[in-house]
Amino acid sequence: MKRLRARATLILEKRRAWRRSGRFAAMLLAWWTPACGAAAGEAGAGSTGPAKTQQELMSDRGYVRYRGAWRTVQEIELIERAERRNLAQKEWNARLERLRKQIDQPAQSERAAEEIREIADPHAVPALAAALGKEGTFGVRSLYIEALSRIRSGEAAAALTFAAVDHPDPETRIAAAERLAAIGPHLAMPGLVAALAAPDNARLNRAAEAIARIGVGPAAAPAIGPLVDALETEHLMVVGDGTPEGSTTATFTPNNGGLSVGGGAKRVKRRVRNERVLEALVALTGMNFEWDAAAWRTWLASRESPPDYDPRRG
16 A cells, blocks of 8 residues: 555656656747747848848948959959059160160160160159169169159159169269259158168268269258268267287277277277268358257257347247
């Protein structure tokens, strides 16, 4: 009898558990069905046909399939423009090389030189700048400089500025500076002023020399202050010639000379007066305070101040 009662109790408990689980399942189903319906409704809201393809979606966003990738019309235009520029530059390299060979041929020399002079395509600037850097004949370099001055773009002015400061031939530097003066000193002045801060003392002085050649009138104004700052500069220099330690050698600097004890080359800081910088200041301003930077700055401040300026009033 006890066994029968225990078994009946177990059956009743199982039935209650099934009922509870059934009610839970019904509740879950009641919640899930509307949620799914709402999501489906949102997905289909406003849709009048089948789902759009990827191409349609990307097209709606302004993208075009181009060379295996989705790109905007603006990106495609930039890519094609760069390709056209590169192609034109390569064509100018070949053309300029052909013209250079013709210059060495008496029957074609005059016509080839005239063709170089008349170049006015901005795409030719890289080819002209490269040819100017490697050309061994001054007469031909002059043709390249003339062509660059005809183009009158920012890139052409930068190539001429580089030649005016960094070309190893003094005549070429002068020719480039003169062309810059003719086409507009304002195009070259920012690059020349920047070169005044060069750690290379020789380059600094070449930049000052170029400024003096092209900076006439108002165009020179932005260079005066940097020139004053560059009157005297500090540079690392190598002194000593690697003689055995303990020996005595003569060591000469831009300011003085003397004897030093050997012991190998040494790097030391030296203050240097830049002659070309002073010459440029004198040429551009008509003043000469020599190496007195404070006097130069006082004069410059008086020039920059309004006529009725009173420093006591701040």
